[in-house]
Amino acid sequence: MLPYATLLTVDKTTATPVFVQISDQLHQLIQAGTLSAGQRLPGTRQLANLLGVNRQTIVAAYDEGLVQGWLESRSGSGTFVAMHLPEVKPQPLAETETAINQQPGYTVETHPALHRPLLINSGGLTLDDGFPDVRLAPMAELARAYRSYFRWGNPQQHFGYADTKGHPLLREQLSRHLNETRGLQTTPDNVLVGRGSIMGLYLTCQTLLRPCDVAVTGETTWAGATMNIRQTGATLLTVAVDEHGLDVEALAALCARQTVRLVYVTPHHHYPTTVTLRADRRVRLLQLAEQYGFAILEDDYDYDFHYLSRPILPLASADRNGMVVYVGSLTKSVAPAFRVGYVVAPTALIDELARLRRIIDRQGDQILEFAVAQLFKDGDMKRHFRKALRTYHARRNYFCNLLSTELSDRLTFQKPDGGMAVWAQFDPNIDMPKMVERAGQAGLFLSSGLTHNPPGRQLNGTRLGFASSTEQELEQAVAVLKRVLYPTPTPPR
Template structure:
């Protein structure tokens, strides 16, 4: 009987209460087969004495296991391991150390690895970074956002504010966002035309899941965003690539694809094409809307960084000139504030938004109501608008400096066009330069180069070099590192 007490070790300085330590270890002994069904345990007094703990701790441990069904008690006879438990073959722990050490690494059941999902997640943590085109969080209105978020958490009716909300997103944010989009992008929306998401990628996933069926065809830019294509393949669709030139997607090529077989959806980054940053020219915008009406395909317009345009005024979205309601417009605050703040939005006809909200409910019941209301406050008070005006000035200066550095310091190795907008420069490297190797060498010097091993960079030997998230000194040092490596 004394053997049981030697198998239980009490950590008196641990965070877990003593009675739970006893209960958990007894449960583990039953699971391992060391204590078989029907085994009689020590009395609470005997086990407490052996473990040198208060009897109440053992009583609580036994009560916990009795409640969970691991033990059973018989008046006048004692406490036993429950007889209804199946027999477990004892495990020799010492001889199975390696097996136990790796038991959480591989699932015990079979599942299929999906090759279209096999793409590394960007997590730059180096001191310097020429990323995919991210904003500089040092410029974000963090104090204003923190103040607004705190007020949302602490003020008002706690039951309403901290409870479940609308699956379409904060009503306040949708109202403010509707007014903002109508004013800045020429859209004609109400709050009912907007679904708040966790970002563009969530909006794209929802729309693809709702719209696409196995065998459907989706036309995309080539080169294009691999993240979008993953969603189309996941939905069972076939991806058709449409070439992009200096005026954006080739509409003649798209029309030829439509003539061959029905196209269900066209995905386009019309304002600043990803990855090349070129804008879809006006005549091609008209042609795309005409083709959508003629061939009845939906257009998903991903306007991921509309606010950051440096030459004249930004081109208005396709959605604002769509008389047939064929365009679904999507954007986010990821580039406006910072990628950590996951707020995006889908804009479309009311019936579509209502259906997407039903679908969203089984994926993510709702977003962060506090954050959404805080952003709504910043829109209402003009904080975000002032932040955007300041950021555009700063990013334009950084773009000009970076393009000058590329020309003067790396002119013999790269070719590029200064982008009219966005946060990155599409940079074509000399064919003799191995981009993945260059990225590896740069990382050893604490400089992250975005996506130097992704499909379009390998095929074209070009890469997006983000300038917005680095200040002038950091841009100069980054270019100097690349020059030294070349």
């Protein structure tokens, strides 16, 4: 007989009933091949004595196995492992046991384009990619709006399946907000609410691009966009970006040579360099889209924060022929945890995006979307934008002054007209990864900027986010950078 007293263990301190523990362990022994098909199990009294439990516990464990089909009972003969189970050869014991295998037993194709560092805020000093200060988020107002959800309307409607395009109240409020602030001419039918702008980019790329297509971005651009384009199998080409934004004449020359299906741009504050696409280039880009029939995917990730003057209206505001797909998000305006983004486009595309969205995410977070809609409706979101704009404007000025006075001979930058980060290019002799490593050891997180490098070029630049830090925190962060960048205790002023 097998050493059941050793193979089966009972832990009476856990919440799992003892008969379930025994039943599960028997199943595991069968699956491992330790117990083979047709093998007779000990009698209930015998096994109860071996394990020191009540006989009825063993009866319950056997009954569980009978119900699940692992065991079978033969009248007058006892309980056996079911005969219909396939033969399993016992596997040799590994030197170390793990909770789950690190590698599957089947082939998994990896996509190099998807290998991108995951940004997680671990606290402490940070000059991030350009994130909002979550401490400014209207938390009390959001909590109040959450509570109102449970008192409003029909509960069956609230907690059942809903529109794949997003909560109707939020689509209505977003349409109104975008029309008022961005000069768009939309209805709620032109709006799809998703989980951040990244979902909007994914849905749009998957819908518009095929492996035979060509998509174009600037040679410096957001990695999240290039990942989505490459994932479709489309060919990705780039054109230059200068101090006035995307080089649209280079794009025109490219379009004259081959068919372009989609152009991805961040015209308000180009990512990562923060430059604004000049007015004449905006007009020319729309003309090229109409002439050559490509879609413009406009990512307006930080429209709400422009300090020089009124924000420049998006391309979508001047689009009269349905060439622009406009994508935005509240994750940069409020907090990354608020996974609320939107796509604005002609209704035929919105309908198709909603059909695709349904197979990966049946619907969004209805409670969050309702609560955010209430913030727009009650004016709380506008008040938050005004407060955040004043705060980030002051932080931009303070941070740029610190960089100029403390680090001027180690990096160069242009004071950004808007956004939440400074594009800083460091002295070519500075090893960016080593600098970032030393800064991390001193308690400051920042990016090495390697992901911003075009193929074959070393920009030695990175984005230094200022919006998420107070002036005191920015001062401390620059002090750390100063210690890292200057080898002498008293650097020259």
